[in-house]
Amino acid sequence: MASSARKVVTLHLYKQLLRESQKFNNYNYRLYALRKIKDAFRSAKHETDVVKLDSAQKFAEESLRSIQRQVIISQFYKAPPLVVEKSPQQQQQ
Template sequence: MAASSRVQVLRLYRALLRESQRFSSYNYRTYAIRRIRDAFRENKNIADSEKIEELLNKAKANLEVIQRQVCLFLSFL
């Protein structure tokens, strides 16, 4: 994996974990964190740049979903 891809993956991983910490519900928070860690661990040995790009796009979409969900939960409080 190229160095820039590695940095991009790590930055996205941290952003997903950070955003998941904002869930007020313990169950949602722990589920999201567990799924993020499991997904990144499962895909850590992928070397195909096209597959990496596909997974990065999927993770970015998931980050947007988490951000929307956190905003929804915070608006109900």
């Protein structure tokens, strides 16, 4: 039962991290954060050591708080979207 609860909490934390990372205004920061989150969770996917899992979960929670702070700061310094961010309809205009 504990492992099932841990999986639910971990999945919720993973989704929160992804959602929060999508809020970055800067394209490069956004992709970097998404890539790091996905890589970290993939590398710990088959981990069974409870101590390592607890440590990874605490690190992910700290990372979430850090990303939330960085997103707020990034909203103060907005830049125009890059060409790669624009949709095909916007590029034709």
